[in-house]
Amino acid sequence: MITRRTTLALLASVFAPWKASAAPYIDADFFKEKRDKGELPPLDQRLPKNPRVINLKAMGREPGQHGGNIRMLIGGQRDIRLMPIDSYARLVGYDEKLNFIPDILESYTVDEERIFTLKLREGHKWSDGSDFTAEDFRYFWEDVALNLEIHKGGPPIELLVYGKPPLVEAVDPLTVRYTWEGPNPDFLAKLAGASPARIFLPAAYMKQFHVKYQTPEMLAKLMKKNKADDWSSLHIKMSRQLRPENPDLPTLDAWRVITAPPAEQFIFERNPYYHRVDENGRQLPYIDRYLLNVTSSEIIAAKTASGDSDLQFMNLDFNDYTFLKDAEARYPLKVNLWKRSQGSRVCLLPNLNCADDTWRTLFRDVRMRRALSVAIDRHEINMVCFYGLAKESADTVLPESPLFRPEFATAWAQFDPELANRLLDEMGLTERNDRGIRILPDGRPAHVIVETAGESTLETDVLELITDHWRKVGISLSSRPTQRDVFRKRAMAGEVLMSVWFGMDNAIPNADMLPSGLAPTGDDQLQWPVWGIHYLSGGREGKPPDLPEAIQLLDLFKKWRRSVTFEERKAIWLEMLSIYTQQVFSIGTVNGALQPIVHRARLKNVPEKALFGFEPTAYLGIYMPDTFWYDGSA
Template sequence: MRLRLDALIFSAFAALTPAAAAGAMEFVDSPYFDEAVAAGTLPPVEQRLPSEPLVVDLDARGQTVGTHGGSLVTLMHKAKDTRYMYVYGYARLVKYDLDFNIVPDILKDVEVTDGGRVFTLHLREGHKWSDGHPFTTDDFLYFWEDMAHNEDLFPSGPPSYMKIMGHYPEVEALSKTTIRYSFPVPNPDFLPGLAQARPNQIYAAKHYLSQFHPNYVPVDELQAAAEAAGQRNWAAIHIKANRYYRMENKDLPTLQPWNVMNEAPADRFVFKRNPYYHKVDVNGLQLPYADEVILNIAEEKLIAGKAATGDVDFQGRYLRFDDVTLLKRNEAEHGYATYLWRIAKGSHMALYPNLTAKDPVFRNLIRDVRFRRALSLGINRREINRVIYFGLALEGQNTMLPKSPLYREEYRTSFAQFDLKTANALLDEMGLERRWDGARVGPDGEPIEIIVETSGETEQADILELVADSWWELGIKLYIKPLGKETLRRRIFSGQTQMTIESGFENGLATPDMAPHDLAPVTQVQYQWSEWGEYYETNKTGGAAPDMEIGIDLMNLRRDWYLAETREERTEIWHEMLQMHADLLPTIGLIAGVLQPVVVSNGLRNLPEDGLWNWDPGSHFGLYGLDYVYWDKDAVTAQADQ
């Protein structure tokens, strides 16, 4: 099989102008760089772009061609939130298009051959880092040879995301613009890993980072520099310098649309346009349109109020559904619109019964599927939806959303109707009798009481108050125990927590070609079976192996997905796993598709009114291209005249 991804590119993403036409195109620089170009400190734009830049047809994406200029202001809560500029900028080797197909971006194209074992990546001739240094396969080899195989930087060997079925790839640079990764078995995770909100790193800026590496500088010089900087060794300096995802080091070159100009501590971070960015629009304007993005730091509890008084140009993070009334009320006075985007998690809120809880009485109770089904049937999701979400959410289990090709209505509705009669019958069948006050009595003779530990959010508490009312109709008492997030996690990981409430599957928009990680116990932060996830995550050195059929079967199916050779086989496996979740309820979904308020200033263009808010895939604003967002100057002027 040989698949050239460039043949698929821009079906709904952007049209790539043929090389000859792109070569003949007249490129247009931002006035932001006029002085630097005139002074000779920066080359003209045609010398800064790759020989074949990515030409984006915005009309094909349902967006409009814009103009250069201006800044975009948003709010964040803490300095480390600078990392969201890497997420929002969403320049990736390959990325998801608007239909969640993987298409080339930084890369010119990709060839996938030998049944998904061999990946040949083609870079753009003449592509440069943000400091003007060539971006070549040397940067890929530096990561693989000098970083991933250096025990001081990677003590356990190359990162696990480069391994498939226990095997690492053979990495070979065929030229300065072509590099090949050859795996001994098919690796369906390789390209999706490069397209993530936080992508797997497979390249690094060699020309910058090699100054901190003993393969290029004598180790005694590096050690002296480390001691002078208060670091323990050269590796600590190298690691700190290369936190590419955090966007905290202004000296680290980037391929993103903007790069940070100042470092923490600060309450205002300025991101300046990358003069060597690889994209242009159909009129030849080098992207991004906006010259700067400004991240102002504010108290989390104040962000909604500041957004409502016009202190931002765009804002999504740190806004909640219960802010909508405030935001809508202030739109006209402060010149913005409040868009409502669907949150794309499998469930906005779900209950996580701890199947690996240490308490033997509760563990035996919660492991009985009849008990979990009774709890689910005893929840009035319509009431939750109407009281808290004004009836705008989707009711049902934790599963795929309707826009996913894997969605089936029966997965969402399974044991999701409010049916106290059936729920009580299931509990009766289990022999859980009621005592004089209506409480159900457990196998130990004590009344059944479930403590749901939460991170202290008001939204969670409001939902649980409603659940508590209906569960008492089953004779089960629910108690809410708010905790700090770190304390809550420690208790879950140690098996002390009976149940918690949290969002569901991270990706409710999965396709058959995306690995079903959410569905099997592969990480400790899956709160329904944290101990099993730790066992997998630590390569069997921690936690415990699954000792329930559901855990064993899901892990076997996940393995089968990796071994599958066709999309049809992968689709069938996905549905088997989704059906198991619908039948056996390792999590109990409540509502999904809750609306995320997104504030957008009047005159700001190319953010959709009806969008999806998702971490991965989606990268929040990244899916829609923050580099395509621009100011409609006529609209801004008209508003100013009002």
């Protein structure tokens, strides 16, 4: 059966733009010294036989020229994880219209929604010059995913269907086939994700850290050198593709890290074997190096406005816009506003798994969640914090999504303190203290501590307004900043009553994208982290949901994963969105908020308007930063 996505893949292959082999390839001067010394082969020996050609003119952009560095400010060394996200080299990726397109792969086919055949590019190489072949997929599957010393719980749950792993076949050196017993409709979306499913590793490099291929004596030396307790910990540490902390780990990304932590500056330099070229045969990326400079997150906006960054979005927020815009007059900067693609810019997440028995019982009563939601004056938040430019809404999909329905956005999102008071009274919370704060069943004042990651003054401003709103219906609120990693661990332990975070990660989905954010499926879902880790761990950790509506959402999510038609997936998405918004599992405020994107004025091909978020756009990723370039004449 030829599916819709198979057709897209075939079209992408048949109607590919001009082949770069029609003209000489153009190498970057960055590698001239290595070429002259014979340390690096000529470009035509470094590119795949059929590289991916990016036709920039057809995209309405300008073909560019090689050279230059981009400085970016980061708030800590963990933020080097931005580079694999922004580089956005994927087996299958999204284009700017969120259609699937082969990227690292030359092509792919999908049969019966369960058989995926991946065709690699002949001659494609890792950044160290070793061949990228089906062996890299076989190695990951047989020697890593199925190795219980590395994956103690068995293969990653994201690769299971009906709880069973796929049959993985290396058909030939350039062809890999994955066959599941049942449909796996989100496999391509997982490969295209900002944090993609991992299904391959550079085997030639990684085998030195594997007990199957290395002597015990050499493994012992490598463990000592890299401060690992055992060979499996060593292997895990050295193989982190999404945390580029190992400069020796080969990559397929546009830039490769050459700095090991700890450091104050992390340097990423161009990959000499990168698989993309522009329509003129010029190898991408255009930019030679990224310099990620670590600084305090609190001063990143100020340093950006002082010209210390050439491309910046991290640690900037809408409340920095006026300040940044003023800097355009002093420095050669350009400030764009992109539309954020989260379901809510600031979202409150009552922890349905909190350890406090009284609050847990209250939060699991939908009347409490609805009351807290309708007690919020979203119009005031929009006008005060977003100059009226955002949209007052529940935490749900944006109008840009084909799944958008107005009733999802308005569900329990009206400002109605009278209704909020009535719902709270119905719950029996009728007694108040002398400050007008309601008394809980255990005699305590109804005081909610909202925990934050302490990274956004915008969140603080919104919480100050909500504090006033809730006080008028007898609920007291205070906020407590905590470091992000600590904050999430405390939520998992039940120590957090309520969190403030973004809403839905991906609020511009289509029906072919996984509805994981609407059901307890992950430990980073702060409204139900214990239920989420239970699903994510295959039942080894946490507890299963025991709230009927949460159970229903999880059942629908599993049904989606077994679906075989687009229409079925669409119906499931709409049902899940209806349940989620009516149950107010997350309390949204506004969405469609704007995100400042600051760049050097002479940096070309940075979109003036775009969608901004982690999923599915991978921040800058789908807009192809490897095609950004400096105009020397500007």
